[in-house]
Amino acid sequence: MQLRESVTIRARPEALWLFLEDPTLMREWNPKVIATEPPASPTHGLGSTYRVCYRYRRPRALVSPTHRGAPAPYRLVWELVNDTPEVPVEGTRAIFDLTPVRRGIRLKQTVVLPDRLIPWFVRWLIRFVMLAGKPQGERALVRLKRLVEEIDGQAG
Numbered sequence: 001m002q003l004r005e006s007v008t009i010r011a012r013p014e015a016l017w018l019f020l021e022d023p024t025l026m027r028e029w030n031p032k033v034i035a036t037e038p039p040a041s042p043t044h045g046l047g048s049t050y051r052v053c054y055r056y057r058r059p060r061a062l063v064s065p066t067h068r069g070a071p072a073p074y075r076l077v078w079e080l081v082n083d084t085p086e087v088p089v090e091g092t093r094a095i096f097d098l099t100p101v102r103r104g105i106r107l108k109q110t111v112v113l114p115d116r117l118i119p120w121f122v123r124w125l126i127r128f129v130m131l132a133g134k135p136q137g138e139r140a141l142v143r144l145k146r147l148v149e150e151i152d153g154q155a156g
Contacts, residue, residue, distance in 0.1 A: 001123050003111040007141040010104035011152035013074065018151075019144060020076050020096050023050040029144040074098040092117070109141060 009016060019025050026033040035053040080092040091114035099106045115123065 001113045001115060001118060001126070003113070003126075004108065005139070005141050006106060006108040007145050008101060008104055008106050009145045009148050011148045013098060013100070013105055015148050015152035016098065016105055016107065016144075017076075019148060023052060023078070026052065029147055030140045031138075031143070032140070090114070107141065107144075 019029060024036045024038050026036055032054050033052055037051040074097070076096045076098075078094040078096075080090075080094075091112070093112045095110040095112065097108045097110070099108075118126070
């Protein structure tokens with residue numbers, strides 16, 4: 001199952017990369033993330049592994065950002081691996097595609113959830129809610145857009 005969302009951000013790519021390459025900043029823009037821990041190793045960013053705790057069912061996952069695809073369009077992939085055996089996440093990925101457009105950057109997020117992790121009736125319900133439902137509160141990518149434009153506006 002794949003969930004997709006996109007937004008156009010009026011900012012430089014470098015400002016957006018700050019938020020995407022460092023999972024410790026996820027709490028700033030993703031309301032589902034309640035805690036992140038940087039890697040124990042001295043290296044940060046691409047190729048490092050971060051522990052992330054999500055709001056729903058309190059699952060914890062290890063997130064490793066890996067960069068693929070340069071020059072534009074740019075792609076950043078977060079691979080999730082199990083941190084606790086009771087919450088399997090193997091094969092789950094968050095893919096961020098950045099494409100330069102006339103007025104900034106088009107950011108497309110695709111969350112890939114393996115079908116084996118979600119019962120068929122829950123997948124059907126998710127699809128229905130995605131088509132007919134209204135989001136509660138500010139969506140994650142809208143919040144990210146606001147933060148990036150605010151920070152890039154202060155820098156520029």
